Amino acid sequence: MRPTSPAADASIPARVLRSARPSGTRVAVGPVEIGGSAFVVAAGPCAVESAAQTEEVAEAVAAAGAHLLRGGVFKPRTSPYAFQGLGEPGLSILGRSGGRHGLPVVAEVLETSQLASMIDHVDVLQVGARNMQNFALLRALGKVRRPVLLKRGFAATVEEWLLAAEYLLDGGNTQVILCERGIRTFETATRNTLDLASVALVKQRSHLPVLVDPSHATGLRELVIPMALASAAAGADGLLVEVHAKPEEALCDGRQALTPELFAELMQRLPAVLQSVGRSLHPPASSAPAVRAISP
Ligand code: PEP
Ligand code: MN
Numbered sequence: 001m002r003p004t005s006p007a008a009d010a011s012i013p014a015r016v017l018r019s020a021r022p023s024g025t026r027v028a029v030g031p032v033e034i035g036g037s038a039f040v041v042a043a044g045p046c047a048v049e050s051a052a053q054t055e056e057v058a059e060a061v062a063a064a065g066a067h068l069l070r071g072g073v074f075k076p077r078t079s080p081y082a083f084q085g086l087g088e089p090g091l092s093i094l095g096r097s098g099g100r101h102g103l104p105v106v107a108e109v110l111e112t113s114q115l116a117s118m119i120d121h122v123d124v125l126q127v128g129a130r131n132m133q134n135f136a137l138l139r140a141l142g143k144v145r146r147p148v149l150l151k152r153g154f155a156a157t158v159e160e161w162l163l164a165a166e167y168l169l170d171g172g173n174t175q176v177i178l179c180e181r182g183i184r185t186f187e188t189a190t191r192n193t194l195d196l197a198s199v200a201l202v203k204q205r206s207h208l209p210v211l212v213d214p215s216h217a218t219g220l221r222e223l224v225i226p227m228a229l230a231s232a233a234a235g236a237d238g239l240l241v242e243v244h245a246k247p248e249e250a251l252c253d254g255r256q257a258l259t260p261e262l263f264a265e266l267m268q269r270l271p272a273v274l275q276s277v278g279r280s281l282h283p284p285a286s287s288a289p290a291v292r293a294i295s296p
Pocket of ligand 1: 046072076127128129130151181213216
């Protein structure tokens with residue numbers, strides 16, 4: 001694909017552009033529809049640390065009305081000495097907790113070799129910011145019949161982000177969800193800078209659903225609810241939020257994790273904001289039957 005400027009939409013032979021599907025893409029994840037008029041919330045720990053920790057969070061977020069359970073099993077950590085995730089054993093922990101509470105699960109895939117084991121346990125495959133331009137991984141995920149959540153790279157332009165999504169669509173996977181998670185700027189007071197303008201822009205330029213991750217975008221628990229509400233007002237299709245029952249004991253990203261109480265507060269405050277922009281909260285996933293039979 002030849003390089004183009006963001007304004008030159010017409011010259012990009014792109015499946016990702018709204019003109020390719022003006023009515024918008026809706027991604028079905030079991031009973032949950034992402035990209036429709038209803039707003040969807042994926043919540044859970046940064047990392048699956050143990051069965052008990054995952055279950056405690058899953059129970060809390062399901063009770064508060066979350067639609068999907070997130071949890072990292074293979075963790076991309078800046079330091080090689082930091083907790084790298086439980087690996088494969090974490091997949092069944094996550095899958096079982098999701099199944100128990102009727103929540104489809106989201107987990108990050110770091111490399112192609114992990115796909116075979118993930119496909120049995122994971123409903124949405126997340127591509128993290130660090131891997132947004134891992135073209136071998138994108139090509140492999142283009143061949144998979146499973147929704148992919150594509151996070152924006154922290155130094156990626158909107159055009160690069162959309163072209164990364166284009167790899168998935170070009171490979172034949174139409175079930176793509178974008179996720180803005182903050183970009184790196186000169187600002188150091190927050191972990192990243194939440195680029196909400198990109199959310200409104202991408203909603204106009206592309207037919208794909210867009211989630212916002214206010215946890216990685218800010219790095220600070222006290223900013224997560226305000227930015228989550230702002231995301232809803234800006235036209236996002238949903239959120240990806242980190243929640244931990246004991247954030248001070250979290251093995252990863254505790255400083256940005258909401259407690260179950262704060263998560264419940266967020267879920268209670270979202271409907272008023274959504275109503276002001278003509279949307280509503282998706283009905284709880286747990287009110288519907290479990291998505292896939294996940295073996296006990
Ligand atoms: C995550 O969601 O846990 C994660 C690692 O996010 P990002 O790739 O956006 O840093
Ligand atoms: Mn995290």
